[in-house]
Amino acid sequence: MLKIYLRYTHLDKKERLNLCQIYIHMKKVLVIGAGGQIGTELVLELRKRFGNQSTIASDIKDECPKLLTEGPFVQLDIMDKEGVRKFIIDQNVTEVYLLAALLSATAEKNPDFAWKLNMEGLFTILDLAKEGYLKKIFWPSSIAVFGPTTPRERTPQYTIMEPTTVYGISKQAGERWCEYYANKHGVDIRSIRYPGLISYTSAPGGGTTDYAVDIFYKAKNPGHFECFLKEDTRLPMMYMDDAIRATVDLMEAPAENIKIRSSYNLSGCDFTPAELASEIKKHIPTFSIVYKPDFRQAIADSWPDSIDDSHAQQDWGWKTNFDTEKMVSEMLENVVA
Ligand code: NAD
Numbered sequence: 001m002l003k004i005y006l007r008y009t010h011l012d013k014k015e016r017l018n019l020c021q022i023y024i025h026m027k028k029v030l031v032i033g034a035g036g037q038i039g040t041e042l043v044l045e046l047r048k049r050f051g052n053q054s055t056i057a058s059d060i061k062d063e064c065p066k067l068l069t070e071g072p073f074v075q076l077d078i079m080d081k082e083g084v085r086k087f088i089i090d091q092n093v094t095e096v097y098l099l100a101a102l103l104s105a106t107a108e109k110n111p112d113f114a115w116k117l118n119m120e121g122l123f124t125i126l127d128l129a130k131e132g133y134l135k136k137i138f139w140p141s142s143i144a145v146f147g148p149t150t151p152r153e154r155t156p157q158y159t160i161m162e163p164t165t166v167y168g169i170s171k172q173a174g175e176r177w178c179e180y181y182a183n184k185h186g187v188d189i190r191s192i193r194y195p196g197l198i199s200y201t202s203a204p205g206g207g208t209t210d211y212a213v214d215i216f217y218k219a220k221n222p223g224h225f226e227c228f229l230k231e232d233t234r235l236p237m238m239y240m241d242d243a244i245r246a247t248v249d250l251m252e253a254p255a256e257n258i259k260i261r262s263s264y265n266l267s268g269c270d271f272t273p274a275e276l277a278s279e280i281k282k283h284i285p286t287f288s289i290v291y292k293p294d295f296r297q298a299i300a301d302s303w304p305d306s307i308d309d310s311h312a313q314q315d316w317g318w319k320t321n322f323d324t325e326k327m328v329s330e331m332l333e334n335v336v337a
């Protein structure tokens with residue numbers, strides 16, 4: 001330990017102590033799908049907390065995202081079961097964050113492939129944990145597990161779940177399998193039902209909530225936005241800072257606190273396109289918006305308006321930091337259009 005402390009003199013004291021922590025716990029994290037909207041920011045946060053070498057970023061894309069070049073990157077296809085197994089076992093990976101998936105809008109265009117990608121990768125990782133190769137897994141679910149028969153307002157953790165999209169069906173099935181592996185095989189799986197995530201570091205990858213990111217770029221340039229949802233479509237949303245903090249906090253919480261092994265409801269803020277536009281207009285008074293709903297409207301109509309996340313609050317101390325107003329200010333400050 002002293003060797004580590006004395007060798008890395010270019011690091012400050014906190015970073016050296018972090019490195020020692022890694023050594024003690026032999027934490028080796030693999031993020032699969034690291035080149036996407038969540039992965040990019042998640043890898044940066046994991047490396048900030050546990051050191052650059054602690055976290056291997058991986059993606060089917062062969063090029064390491066520019067922001068992630070400070071630490072290891074490997075090209076991995078989650079559908080290549082044997083390749084993924086070999087890498088995890090050979091590299092002594094201890095934790096996996098499995099992010100690779102097709103999101104709601106893209107999945108509707110290619111349902112067979114979406115089902116395959118969203119489910120097969122999960123089994124590969126669950127089985128590695130069952131066999132004792134992994135200590136912990138993070139796998140994200142979504143508000144898409146809910147459907148038109150779910151209570152829309154402050155949707156409870158336990159409620160009717162009849163999703164109507166292939167994406168939602170894959171997330172609901174995934175949740176059931178996660179809980180099954182936890183109960184039957186003692187797998188330490190942790191999961192969050194993310195709402196629509198809003199960020200400026202990496203573009204969103206084909207979801208129904210993507211309008212709430214694109215609107216900021218168009219508000220800055222050209223100052224006009226054509227929205228693919230109706231003006232009064234309320235959806236649960238969350239600023240990426242909150243989502244990343246929640247994810248790492250959940251993964252670092254003591255195992256006995258994690259009472260839910262399917263997936264936790266999580267709430268940030270909620271708004272309609274019209275409300276978001278009016279908040280943006282406070283900063284850019286000339287901003288204009290028109291509404292031209294497309295096939296994504298039906299998906300949005302099947303999802304909740306807002307989420308009750310009291311279980312996450314009770315079990316591992318979750319609390320949101322960003323309301324709509326604060327999120328809009330941060331986005332407009334940081335988006336480069
Ligand atoms: P994204 O589409 O931005 O990123 C997914 C990444 O996975 C991409 O970089 C892609 O290249 C990679 N990938 C695709 N196929 C792969 C394969 N076969 N092997 C390895 N990598 C592959 O998605 P995201 O928004 O970052 O979402 C990550 C996870 O979080 C998904 O499971 C998604 O369902 C879930 N989620 C996201 C949101 C959101 O608003 N972003 C909300 C709820 C749930």
Ligand code: AKB
Binds near residue numbers: 103195197
């Ligand atoms: C999507 O719109 O598909 C995602 C999600 C809420 O899961 N952002």
